[in-house]
Amino acid sequence: MRRAISPWGDERELPAPFAAEGAELTLEGLSVRELAERFGTPLYVTSEARLRSNARRLRHAFETSWEPFRLLYAVKANNNPEIVRALRSEGCGADCSSPAEIEIARRAGVPASKILYTSVFPREDELAFAVRAGTAVNLDDPALLPRLLSHGTPRALSFRLNPGPTESGPEGLRFSGESKFGTKLSRALAAYRTARRSGIHELGMHTMPGSNILNPEHFRLVARFLGRSARVLRRATGASPSFLDMGGGLGVPYRSHELPLDLEAVARGVARELEGSVDRSCELWTEPGRYLMADTTVLLTRVTHRKEGRVPFVGVDAGMQTLLRPALYGAYHPMYAATQLGERPARPVHVVGPVCENTDVLARSRRLPALAAGDLLAIGNAGAYGFSMSSQYNTRPRPAEVLVRDGHAVLVRRRETLEDLWSHTGVWEPSPSELSRAAASAPGALAGPTGS
Numbered sequence: 001m002r003r004a005i006s007p008w009g010d011e012r013e014l015p016a017p018f019a020a021e022g023a024e025l026t027l028e029g030l031s032v033r034e035l036a037e038r039f040g041t042p043l044y045v046t047s048e049a050r051l052r053s054n055a056r057r058l059r060h061a062f063e064t065s066w067e068p069f070r071l072l073y074a075v076k077a078n079n080n081p082e083i084v085r086a087l088r089s090e091g092c093g094a095d096c097s098s099p100a101e102i103e104i105a106r107r108a109g110v111p112a113s114k115i116l117y118t119s120v121f122p123r124e125d126e127l128a129f130a131v132r133a134g135t136a137v138n139l140d141d142p143a144l145l146p147r148l149l150s151h152g153t154p155r156a157l158s159f160r161l162n163p164g165p166t167e168s169g170p171e172g173l174r175f176s177g178e179s180k181f182g183t184k185l186s187r188a189l190a191a192y193r194t195a196r197r198s199g200i201h202e203l204g205m206h207t208m209p210g211s212n213i214l215n216p217e218h219f220r221l222v223a224r225f226l227g228r229s230a231r232v233l234r235r236a237t238g239a240s241p242s243f244l245d246m247g248g249g250l251g252v253p254y255r256s257h258e259l260p261l262d263l264e265a266v267a268r269g270v271a272r273e274l275e276g277s278v279d280r281s282c283e284l285w286t287e288p289g290r291y292l293m294a295d296t297t298v299l300l301t302r303v304t305h306r307k308e309g310r311v312p313f314v315g316v317d318a319g320m321q322t323l324l325r326p327a328l329y330g331a332y333h334p335m336y337a338a339t340q341l342g343e344r345p346a347r348p349v350h351v352v353g354p355v356c357e358n359t360d361v362l363a364r365s366r367r368l369p370a371l372a373a374g375d376l377l378a379i380g381n382a383g384a385y386g387f388s389m390s391s392q393y394n395t396r397p398r399p400a401e402v403l404v405r406d407g408h409a410v411l412v413r414r415r416e417t418l419e420d421l422w423s424h425t426g427v428w429e430p431s432p433s434e435l436s437r438a439a440a441s442a443p444g445a446l447a448g449p450t451g452s
């Protein structure tokens, strides 16, 4: 019998593609208990169907309000090539933050014309890599332009504009105002002129004030800012942007009281603000990571031990080394006892990982069914910035990733082995020729910081 039991602990139904089969959580009809037994824990499990439907929903909402529209996937949310490939087949390009991400996107079949490289304090060889790869380049500071041009002419160019202090996004996920990101438009005007003179015809304007935003009004204000910036640019330089990139930031509900974003409202608000400010041929770009990935994935983890106390500690085999968000931002993730759905919650517990840090807490005072060693916990909304921010801290191999595709589970990243952990250490005395060979074969580790 199929019952819908809320993972968030309230009356809401399980979000598709999750469902309850009796007391067991399933994903596209597969039992997560069986997946954990087959692949081990901790384990990230992603639904490709959900990923594709997220991309389609987004494209549909925006394309209805503004054409031409371009959807770029922020690869930093999860860089698994199978994810990037699936999104490419849904028409997504890629927003990349490093040469290695550009390389992943290219190998996944994303054409360079659909890749944007957003550099943040780039090394010389990284700028050169992007120019050679033929991607669009988004610069964080106009003062970087001469350095970029010294490597050739990028296919397209934008500057990341900082709109000044805003209330965008939860603390820790705010990138506007006093932050290392972006520049004032007034500082970039001369650089736009130089770019035009250098023969770059595709010029754009970019901004990214914050992440995980659930208020449609925010995106209207982003569009208003971009629209105004486009008018200032036209007045000052005579140039019209050929694309406006509103960054990422589309939020998803992590807590039961939060409501999903009304994408149609977001897209309509954005289009209304752009109307009249830019030409109808101006492309609208957005580059979400979280919205595409977050709710596609659960992190499966097994209870290792329960320590009694005023608030008991339930230890699990995932921790801040597997999912850093709770330790880094105090982020909240929904959790479900994966084989005890429908059971009444017992007294609150702290869910903690195995790492020797006090911040290694996945949930504080969480009401879950009574959990004992061996029980399986599923952590929801783990697809964005989950695996991609994992580490080997405390010398723990990184987990595996499984993709559920057409009802079948495929392993798309094998679990690291102990051998993997020490395969990069040793004592080498490389000759200069060995060193330069290594540099040439590794796009992320090119030459030296000065490109020498």
Ligand code: LLP
Residues within 6 Å of the ligand: 074, 077, 095, 118, 173, 208, 210, 211, 212, 247, 248, 249, 250, 287, 288, 289, 290, 291, 325, 384, 385
């Ligand atoms: N574009 C740029 C230039 C970005 O820096 C980011 C994210 C995105 C797009 C995608 O943003 P999204 O749609 O995911 O909000 N680690 C944090 C999120 C940091 C986002 C950094 N930049 C987290 O776990 O919540």
